[in-house]
Amino acid sequence: MRACEAGPEALVQAHVFERLKKRDIAIDAIELLYPDQRAKDKNIPLAESLPLIRDFNMQLYNAVKKALQKKTFPIIVGGDHSIAVGTWNAFPKPFGLIWIDAHMDAHTPQTSPSGAYHGMPVAALFGRGLPEMAQLVRKEPVLQPENFAYIGVRSYESGEAALIKQLNVKTYFMDEVKKRGLSTIIPEAIAHVTRHLSHYGVSCDLDAFDPSIAPGVGSPEPGGIGGQAMLPLLAQFGKDPRFIGFELVEYNPERDENHKTAELAYEILKQVMKP
Template sequence: MSLPMNSPVFDAPALRMLAYACGIAGQFAGSRDGPSVFREALSTLPALARDISWDSWIEDSRPFSQIGPQEALRAVTGLAAGLAADARAAALRGGFPVLIGGDHSAAAGYWSGIAQAHQPRGDIGLVWIDAHMDSHTPFTSPNGYVHGMPLAALLGHGDPGLTGLLSPRAKLRPDRVCLIGTRDFEPEEAALLRTLDVRVFYMGEVRSRGLERVLDDALEIVGRAPAGFGVTLDLDGIEPGDAPGVSTPSPNGLRSDALLPGLRRLLRDRRCVGLEISEFNPSEDKDGRTLDFMLAVVANLVRDRAAGAS
């Protein structure tokens, strides 16, 4: 049976990979090399690579220090527009879309595209795993780094170029979003999320209650969205000793041995419509620990989708 062109296909086992090879939105540009290092590692694993197609490659090699806040914001807006269109197309083509970043400004474009692809069925939810809130606007940011703004933009707050990607509406409803592992943020970000009543599972709560119970609550929140939910993983959400390959490490994070099965639980859920892994900086990746973690996440995803997990 054929499906309408605007109806995403959920049963295709292949992953559709998108790359955001940019470090333009923050102080350190090393994350721009993350996608190419990941793709090269993937190519050495043919049993895994054969189930994956690369559908999009967005690239900008300029560092923030070379262009400054205003030009960086304009550049990210253009890059995000292209990524949003590519993400929407990948979701509608069938298969499971996965974005590899790059700095976390990628989230604004990627999730705008995924949300738009699923809009005929309603809103999507989002599990945001990150040490940071990424909920500044250009008016509250202390440094102009755009990688600190994508969640605010997806919630409809910030620069119109980012909030209006593909459509003028907010891409996420606050009551269908939650943050996990948060521990490094500014008061202005916390004030915005508090005003919007976004649920934040700070790292202290994760430690006291355990990740499994936090994920129970997270799934209840994002499960309210009629069109499914996505997962965004900023790798600095992980304890730096477990995943050192990031530009802005934050101590006392999520342990990788607990997060890996937690992510598998989220991604095995058939309501899950996309995954983003961002802020991989290979120049900081001691012993390849971060790369190995990323490969394990993707290997589990390929295996589970091929098995038709539900």
Template structure:
């Protein structure tokens, strides 16, 4: 992004896409870890729009998809705010919150682009549907929803669908893939760098291939980074940790390369859960990665 561009920070304190509480405090944890101050040190004009108001669900738990009514309402609010921010030519930086929030964020972001690309940096592809997910947790579905697959009330957030084309998506760091997700990935031809590819090729090659792949066909690229993409030893404060993940250094390299390529036009950092964390360490990691994405260098 350009140094003269304003960074607009939005908190999405939503924990409705899954059962485990605490991830709603993720935006506050990242702010407490010094996010705004670090961005200002880099020379950016930063506007913090605070947090989206999230309604708590009632006692009815009979829905096929957990808290779908509240997730829809929150997603609509987020897409409206993101749309307004982009109309000001500002860089949207959204803090989560569980990963179901990307239903709203990408609904707002994609309106500006004909061919939005997405880098999904995550241990999970998040491509389940009501039919393939026994839990009904919407935080395991947002990428499928943005591709136009899933409950119609979710896929049409913002009044249109789909938000993304399969050929404009790259998943990095996946290592926990359900059978239904595996089938959809193959059917749609999604480009995926699992941990097997990261180990085999190295992060430099993975990012070079990702940047080349997306730069050729997209007019904007959104980074959706789930902190559980990192190994739990590096980022313990996440709701769905999976062993064998990306290292802190690999992740810095990935985001430094994205900064050098000037590819990313919006970003979100999700699934920081302070209740499960150790001395706010995962929020500190998130802030360090955000600053790498936005141009911070060692020298």
């Protein structure tokens, strides 16, 4: 049960965006995009779902591009993490990216045990894996691995970990996060992804948070980030002139308990968008 495709609509129904607006947070427009119904079938092989995933990412790419042309600040709410390919293709290159996640999402079809595309978007952004996604819009990779940092990783498979190691990607594993604290690590991660570049974005998977505060996710992993530690720190992104966009993914309303995770999503967006 992943059901993340129902996430955005469930957050609208939980009045997440309406409540943000009431707090004088400038929201120009909310646009909901829907994947092809066939993409919901978890049992179809990647070869069959790939064109659907690709089409959806193109739709999303165009929507984010349009928002940027209107000079609005894009906040992208998923959906599973496959959407990162469409999202980050839309931003003018070059930029750095901070990826807050329990997982690496850096598989290629050769290394993935499940074949699920939501485990592959980081590899695609680095130009690896299926060319349909790795070259969604252009031939060149969206990101250079040196301008990327993970925060919160605690569950991964050997094939993707080998790629991340080979590409020398900065990874703040969960043990280091616990030991050194997010108030140290977040500014360090920002400094890392901007050391050659002037702009950066953030992609946040709700499963980076501990399942006690975020049970409603596609792939829960114990031992995650606590809300109190993280939430106040998110305001630094929104206030940073180098920050270009924010993506929040993997909300699964079917697994949520008493709207806990929807509330967390609200708190995250409130912090990031704080005027």
